[in-house]
Amino acid sequence: MTASMAVADTPVEPSAAQRRGGKRRRWLPFSPWHLLLAPLALGFALPLLWLLLTSVMSDAEINRFPPALWPDGIDLGGYRYVLGNAMFPRWFANSFIVSSVAVASNLLLGALGGYAFARMRFAGSRLLLGLMLATMIIPFQLTMIPTFLVMKELGLIDTLGALIVPALVTPFAVFLFRQFFLSLPREMEEAAWIDGCSRLRVLVSIIMPLARPALATVAVLTFLATWNDLTWPLIAINHDTQYTLQLGLTTFQGQHHTRWSAVMAGNVLTVLPVLAAFLFAQKTFIQSLTSSGLKG
Structure with missing residues (x-):
């Protein structure tokens, strides 16, 4: 002792x-x-800070030479002009609808496809997975005309459906879910199968609650891709009432190039949802990137 x-x-x-x-x-x-x-x-951070400071300057301060680095006072005239005189709220709503539907469908369909490739073995599964991943290296410029013709045959051109349907599920979402599901032990699923659970019940009740990092990653990346997309809306949308925020802001900037305070205010309002989405899911986003890896 x-x-x-x-x-x-x-x-x-x-x-x-x-x-x-x-x-x-x-x-x-x-x-x-x-x-x-x-x-x-x-x-x-400097470009974002400069964007924010310029959005609260008056047009006289912005056009001053040499340019002012700090506003003399807070001028919200640009924000009032954007929200009151343009179709900005309608464009914002269109972008929110397209991005929300794309995020929800990628979470649902991507999880189903990823679980099938991770846990189910069927004839041609590896070949199908390889073909699906091969589509990720095809430039959008090669597929935009066939996609446009398909949307035209469906009668979706100049509607939000033309922006939603091509983004319902992406190969990246399926691949990321597959990699994450491969990192989970099979013993949990086998115990549920012994208790009589179906594969769908196992996925919904056991796997998905553990897949929050993958869900957050797919949600953030899908939201960024659809919210910031300009090329496809520029091709598929003609009427200004169906413009997304990026397309509307580009047109707005061309029409009102002298109102730099309004242009900067519009850019600030465009960036805010993207920053909020990333900050909200930052922890789980990083956790997914560090945990899923590239397991074969």
């Missing part, structure tokens, strides 16, 4: 690595990597 107490009371000498780490922490209160990452983060 006395010997054990003596051993417990004996101070443990720190290792050389621990001593070096303690000296580094005393010399620098943060990781040395922050010295590199902080300027990079500032470089990425």
Whole structure:
């Protein structure tokens, strides 16, 4: 008893690595990597900061030479002009509808397809997976005319349906779900099968609650792709009431190129939903990228 107490009371000498780490922490209160990452983060944030500051300047301040780096006061005239005199709210609603439907369908169909490729073996499954992934390297410029002809035959041109149908499910969503499902142990599913659960019940009740990182990643990337898309709406939409936000903002910028405060205000309103979506899912987004990997 006395010997054990003596051993417990004996101070443990720190290792050389621990001593070096303690000296580094005393010399620098943060990781040395922050010295590199902080300027990079500032470089990425500067355009957004400049966009925000310019949106609250008056047109006279924006057109001043040399340009003003800081507004003399907060002028919301650009925001009032955008929200009151343009079809901006309608374009915002169109983009929100298209992006929301695309996100929901990719989560549903992508999860079903990814689970089938990850857990079910059927004739030609690997060949079908390879063909599906091969479509990811085909440039959109090669498929936009066939897609346009298909949408025309369906009678969807100049409607939001022409923007929604091609984005209902993407190969990337199926692939990402497959990779994530492969990283999950099969024992949980086998236990559920023994209890009499079907594959669909296992997917909904057991797998999907564990797939929140993959769900968040697919949701964020799909939202970014559909919200920021300009090329396909420019081809498929003709009437201004069906414009998405990106297409409407491009037209608005061309028509009102002298109202730079309104143009900057419109860009700020366009960027805000994207930033909010990423910040909301940032933790699970990074977790999915670090955990799913590229397991075969």
